[in-house]
Amino acid sequence: xxxxxxxxxxxxxxxxxxxxxxxxxxxxxxxxxxxxxxxxxxxxxxxxxxxxxxxxxxxxxxxxxxxxxxxxxxxxxxxxxxxxxxxxxxxxxxxxxxxxxxxxxxxxxxxxxxxxxxxxxxxxxxxxxxxxxxxxxxxxxxxxxxxxxxxxxxxxxxxxxxxxxxxxxxxxxxxxxxxxxxxxxxxxxxxxxxxxxxxxxxxxxxxxxxxxxxxxxxxxxxxxxxxxxxxxxxxxxxxxxxxxxxxxxxxxxxxx
Amino acid sequence: xxxxxxxxxxxxxxxxxxxxxxxxxxxxxxxxxxxxxxxxxxxxxxxxxxxxxxxxxxx
Numbered sequence: 001x002x003x004x005x006x007x008x009x010x011x012x013x014x015x016x017x018x019x020x021x022x023x024x025x026x027x028x029x030x031x032x033x034x035x036x037x038x039x040x041x042x043x044x045x046x047x048x049x050x051x052x053x054x055x056x057x058x059x060x061x062x063x064x065x066x067x068x069x070x071x072x073x074x075x076x077x078x079x080x081x082x083x084x085x086x087x088x089x090x091x092x093x094x095x096x097x098x099x100x101x102x103x104x105x106x107x108x109x110x111x112x113x114x115x116x117x118x119x120x121x122x123x124x125x126x127x128x129x130x131x132x133x134x135x136x137x138x139x140x141x142x143x144x145x146x147x148x149x150x151x152x153x154x155x156x157x158x159x160x161x162x163x164x165x166x167x168x169x170x171x172x173x174x175x176x177x178x179x180x181x182x183x184x185x186x187x188x189x190x191x192x193x194x195x196x197x198x199x200x201x202x203x204x205x206x207x208x209x210x211x212x213x214x215x216x217x218x219x220x221x222x223x224x225x226x227x228x229x230x231x232x233x234x235x236x237x238x239x240x241x242x243x244x245x246x247x248x249x250x251x252x253x254x255x256x
Numbered sequence: 257x258x259x260x261x262x263x264x265x266x267x268x269x270x271x272x273x274x275x276x277x278x279x280x281x282x283x284x285x286x287x288x289x290x291x292x293x294x295x296x297x298x299x300x301x302x303x304x305x306x307x308x309x310x311x312x313x314x315x
Contacts, residue, residue, distance in 0.1 A: 101286075135258055135308055142300045149293070221308075227301040235294035242286055 003102055010106040011113070033070075033118035037125060040066045052217065053188065059129055060217060066122055067212040068185035071144065074115040075151050075205065076176050081107045082155025083172045086163050090256040100245060100252065104155050108148050115144060126216075136215045139222065146231060147208045153237035160245045163252045183209055204230055261307050262300070269296040 019028045044050045045062035052060045085103045092098065119140070126133070162168045182196075183205045189197065200206050207230045211222035245252070272292055276285065 138259060138262055139300075139304060142297065146297055149297075221305060224301050224305050228298050231294060231297040231301060235290050238290050238293075239287065242290070246283075 003099065006096075006098065007102055007106045007109065010103070011109045014106065014110045015113070029114065030117060033114070033121050036069075036118070037066065037121055040069065041125065053190065055217075059131075063126075063131070064188075064213060064217045065186055067216045068183075068209050070115060070118045070122065071147060071209065071212055072180065072183070072185055072205070073118075074111040074144070075147050075208075076180070077111045077114070078104075078108050078148060078151035079155045079158065080173060080176060081111075082151070083158035083162050083169050085155075086159050086252060086256060087166075093253065093256055100159075100249065101156060101242070104152055104159065107155070108152055111151075112144070112148060131216075132219060134215065134219055136219075136221060139215065140212070143208060143211050143222070143227075146227070146234060147205075149238060150204055150208075150230075150234045153234060153241045156241040157237070157244060160241070160248055160252060163255050164248075179203075179205060182206075185209055201226060204233065258304075258307050261303070265296070265299060265303070269293075 015026065015029065019025050022028060024031070041059055041062035044065050045059050050061035050065075052064055055061075082104045085107060086093065086100065089103055093100070093103075158168060158172055183203060184192070184200075189200065189210075192200070207223070207226045211227060214220045214222050269292065273289065276288060276292070
């Protein structure tokens with residue numbers, strides 16, 4: 001079996017295992033994003049009356065929350081699952097000669113499929129609410145690619161180190177909690193104190209989420225300079241993570 | 257035009273990666289792929305605003 005087909009097989013199995021035993025099966029992966037979208041738009045926007053400063057549109061806050069939470073879920077899902085993937089798949093690793101980074105590729109792919117389903121429904125919603133479509137929306141796949149690359153690099157480093165020190169998985173869970181509240185996803189950046197605002201550009205998740213928010217909510221260009229810096233940092237992280245894995249690969253396989 | 261440019265750039269990147277994977281280059285292959293990937297994404301974020309500006313001044 002080629003490497004690509006193995007990754008695809010693992011991705012398919014991941015989906016089927018997620019809804020194993022349920023009557024609706026794969027349909028749940030379509031229902032859940034719709035329910036989330038309804039919650040963001042109706043509960044946050046209409047019932048709770050959430051509004052964005054300077055925006056009169058009743059769905060503006062719902063759109064703001066959606067374009068923050070949907071990518072964030074994929075980002076967090078990729079990192080948190082990746083951090084434990086070598087331990088989780090230790091039986092497979094010991095039986096089949098599989099390159100270790102391939103396991104992270106399938107985790108990323110599974111999260112990407114969920115993201116695409118959610119964004120598909122989101123675009124349908126935008127179409128029916130006569131949302132203004134902008135050329136900047138063409139950047140969305142590239143933004144998502146960049147965020148998943150960062151998650152891949154971070155996850156690869158975490159997965160390698162978790163084999164030797166299991167506590168790292170718990171540390172990552174806690175870090176992701178803090179990271180979520182340090183990133184303006186459900187609140188607006190303006191409510192933060194100036195000291196926190198000044199360090200926000202160093203938060204990679206902020207650079208990405210802010211780009212989505214600018215494109216979908218404010219109709220402006222993302223900060224291209226910040227995205228280029230983020231791209232360079234992400235690839236340095238990927239380089240370092242892969243180098244670490246190569247250096248420790250023999251020990252990782254022995255430990256497993 | 258913008259969409260065509262993005263598609264062309266992506267296809268060029270995919271072709272380079274495919275060619276590179278076919279020819280091998282051993283253990284350094286992944287490091288080269290990381291490098292190509294960085295060039296690809298930097299290219300997108302560098303040229304997108306320029307192309308968009310060009311697109312907007314077209315009659």
